[in-house]
Amino acid sequence: MFNKLKEKLGGFKNSLGRTIDEKAVTVETSVDSPVESSPSKPVTSAPSEKVGIAQKAKALVFEREVFLSASDLEEPLWELEIALLESDIAMSVSEAITSSVRKELVGTRKRIGKDTGLLVEHALKNAILKVMSANVFDFDDYIKNAEKPVHIVFVGINGTGKTTTISKLAKRLQDMNYSVVIAAGDTFRAGAIDQIAIHAKKIGVKLIKHQEGGDPAAVVYDAVEYAKAHMSDVVLSDTAGRMHTNVNLMAQLQKICRVNPANLVIFVDEAVAGNDAVERAAQFNEAIHLNGSILTKTDADAKGGAAISIAYITGKPILFLGMGQGYDDLKKFDPEWYVNQLFE
Numbered sequence: 001m002f003n004k005l006k007e008k009l010g011g012f013k014n015s016l017g018r019t020i021d022e023k024a025v026t027v028e029t030s031v032d033s034p035v036e037s038s039p040s041k042p043v044t045s046a047p048s049e050k051v052g053i054a055q056k057a058k059a060l061v062f063e064r065e066v067f068l069s070a071s072d073l074e075e076p077l078w079e080l081e082i083a084l085l086e087s088d089i090a091m092s093v094s095e096a097i098t099s100s101v102r103k104e105l106v107g108t109r110k111r112i113g114k115d116t117g118l119l120v121e122h123a124l125k126n127a128i129l130k131v132m133s134a135n136v137f138d139f140d141d142y143i144k145n146a147e148k149p150v151h152i153v154f155v156g157i158n159g160t161g162k163t164t165t166i167s168k169l170a171k172r173l174q175d176m177n178y179s180v181v182i183a184a185g186d187t188f189r190a191g192a193i194d195q196i197a198i199h200a201k202k203i204g205v206k207l208i209k210h211q212e213g214g215d216p217a218a219v220v221y222d223a224v225e226y227a228k229a230h231m232s233d234v235v236l237s238d239t240a241g242r243m244h245t246n247v248n249l250m251a252q253l254q255k256i257c258r259v260n261p262a263n264l265v266i267f268v269d270e271a272v273a274g275n276d277a278v279e280r281a282a283q284f285n286e287a288i289h290l291n292g293s294i295l296t297k298t299d300a301d302a303k304g305g306a307a308i309s310i311a312y313i314t315g316k317p318i319l320f321l322g323m324g325q326g327y328d329d330l331k332k333f334d335p336e337w338y339v340n341q342l343f344e
Contacts, residue, residue, distance in 0.1 A: 002304035006342055008083035009124060016076040017116040023072065024064040024112060066119075067109050073102055088274030088305030093131055093312045100127035125339050132308055132335040137292055137317040139332065143178065143234065146263060149227035151235045153220070153257060155284055156268040158189065158241030161296035165268050165322060166236050167199035168330040169294075174203065178233040183223030184209035185216040185256065186240040196238055203327060206232070216240065216252070217259040224260050237262070250287045257288060264291040266319065271301040278309045285314045296322035298331075307338060 077098045084094035104123045112119050143150055152169075156162045163186070170180045182200050184207060186192035193209050200207035208223035220237045227235045237260070239253060257265065267290050269277040281293055293310050298321040301307075311318050318333040 001299055001301060002342055004302045005087040005304040008087055009342055012076060012080045012083060013117050013120045013124065015079060016073070016120045019072055019076060020066050020068070020112065020116040020119060023068065024066045024116070026064050064112050065109055066112060066116075068105050068107075070102070070106050073106060077102055084305070087303045088278075088309070090275060090278050090305075090309040090313055093309045096131055096312065097124075097127045100130055121343055125343065128308060128342070129335055129339050131312050132318075132338060135311050135315055135317040136335065137319065139292075139319050140176070142264075143173070143176075148231075148233045149181070149224065149235050150233065150263045151224055151227075151237065151260060152264045152266060153185075153237045153239060153260075153262040154266050154268055155239055155253060155288065155290075156241060157243055157280060160241070160269045160273070161322060162241060162268040163192070163196050163199065163238055164325075165294055165296060165320075165330070166196070166238055167203060168322070168327050169320070170200075170205045170236055171203045171327040172330055173234055174205065179231070181206045181208060181223050181227045181230075181232045181235045183220045183235060183237040185219050185238045187212055187214045187216050187219060188240045192238075192240070206230075217256045220256055220260045254288055265289060266291065267293045267314075267316075269293070269295060269306070271295040271298040271304075271306045271321070274303055274306050275309070277306045278313055281310045281314050285316065290314060290316050292317045292319040294318070294320045294322065299323045299329075304342065307333075 080101065081094050081098045084097060085091060089097070101123045104126060105119075110119060154162050154166055166182060170182060173180050182196060182205055184193045184196050186196070187210060190212070193212060197207055197209065206226070208219060208226055210219045210222075216239060220235075223235050223237065226232070237256070239256060240249065243249075265288060267281050267284050269280055271277070273280075277295070281290070284290060293314070293316060295307055295310070295318060298307070307318055307321070310316075321331045321333055323329045323331050
């Protein structure tokens with residue numbers, strides 16, 4: 001997972017690490033600690049005797065200090081920006097990340113130990129985390145505290161795993177002791193109602209459906225009314241997949257949400273779609289107000305750029321990541337976990 005982005009971030013880390021090594025100066029800091037020697041500036045005043053496991057020899061410790069100017073970072077940061085773009089991270093997001101790294105490293109003196117790469121890694125982690133944490137939303141807390149039934153509408157294009165994602169979330173909510181109703185609002189795609197009916201039967205969730213070709217707004221209305229009458233907690237409404245450029249279908253989606261106001265509108269797309277997913281999320285957000293996104297096939301994503309970009313571009317949080325085909329393969333999004341995967 002994210003192997004290509006890991007490789008590119010590792011390349012930047014090594015490149016800038018070499019620059020830091022070249023500019024670092026050695027400073028004496030203390031006694032009473034074992035000697036640490038730098039690969040670029042070996043310590044010449046270390047004691048000759050060996051330090052035993054149970055015995056600490058008093059010795060001078062030399063750390064290093066570095067001061068980086070804007071010119072020192074110009075070439076490495078350019079390489080970083082290109083690497084981010086090649087990893088399907090949107091241009092505005094790449095610029096935000098490189099700007100944050102520049103701000104953290106330029107113009108202040110930094111104390112570094114033996115591993116200069118840690119200094120670079122820390123700056124990169126902070127920059128990416130800042131971008132991904134700009135919009136954080138706790139889905140579980142929202143469901144717990146919201147007035148019931150909570151109505152959630154799922155949107156996106158065909159073939160991205162929207163129906164499967166709805167089933168996964170229904171199973172997750174059931175496991176949390178919520179009662180769930182699914183609305184089979186995709187009445188246009190051949191076999192869509194049968195597909196979601198199979199999922200609903202497997203996980204034991206009530207499904208509200210009409211005939212193929214029916215009015216999806218009517219299906220969703222009946223599902224919400226059923227939930228109210230039966231004191232159900234959550235309604236998950238499927239909708240027909242549509243391209244964001246299809247004016248008629250987008251107008252229909254707006255009608256669904258107008259007739260049946262949604263507490264949350266969630267965009268679903270594939271992580272492996274990269275910048276295409278980012279562009280679609282932005283267009284859907286313009287046409288109909290999104291509250292968040294779910295990315296599927298994250299476990300197969302070599303680049304990792306979509307999750308970093310979508311929250312930043314849309315101003316809406318990533319809620320979950322699809323990590324496999326099983327009903328339990330839905331991971332609640334955690335920015336720190338995601339960033340740590342890039343440097344493990």
